[in-house]
Amino acid sequence: MLYLLIILAAVIVYGVYNWLRQRRIVKTLSQEEFIAGYRKAQLIDVREPNEFNAGHILGARNIPLSQIKTRIKEVRPDKPVYLYCQSGMRSGQAAQMLSRKGYKDLSQLKGGFKQWTGKIKAK
Incomplete structure (x- = not known):
């Protein structure tokens, strides 16, 4: 029983640590803030191709999370x-x-695509 509690505590501490670390490296933006800045930025949809093809934010490039490491050169650090x-x-x-590879100006859409009410494109 004690081992279970120690493991549970370790998992919780690890989760909180990751959450706090993530909050330091990426700005989470409301849809309005996202819209205000994404045209001057690289807009990247990290969902899988089937999700992207079903509908995505107009102007987004699809680089799935599963391919980020191999396609990182497609993302400009400047x-x-x-x-x-x-x-x-x-x-x-x-x-x-991306942060581990030196990228600094990182933002994400609060709530993700399922909360998006702006323009979309589907294939």
């Missing part, structure tokens, strides 16, 4: 990077990966 996914989890993970 320009702001605006990320989004379906709910906000994967965009936070992508921001952490």
Whole structure:
């Protein structure tokens, strides 16, 4: 029983640590803030291609989280990077990966694509 409590505590501490770290490296923007800045930035949808093709924010490029490491050269480090996914989890993970590679100006859409009410494009 004690081992279970120690493991549970470790998982909670690790989760809180990651959440706090993520908040330091990526700005979470409301839809209005996101709209105000994304045209001057690199807009990247980190969802999988089937999700992207079903509908995405107009002007977004699809670089799935599963491919970020191999396609990182497609993201310019000298320009702001605006990320989004379906709910906000994967965009936070992508921001952490980019941050480790030296990217500084990282923002994500609060609530992800499922909260988006702006213009979209579908294939």
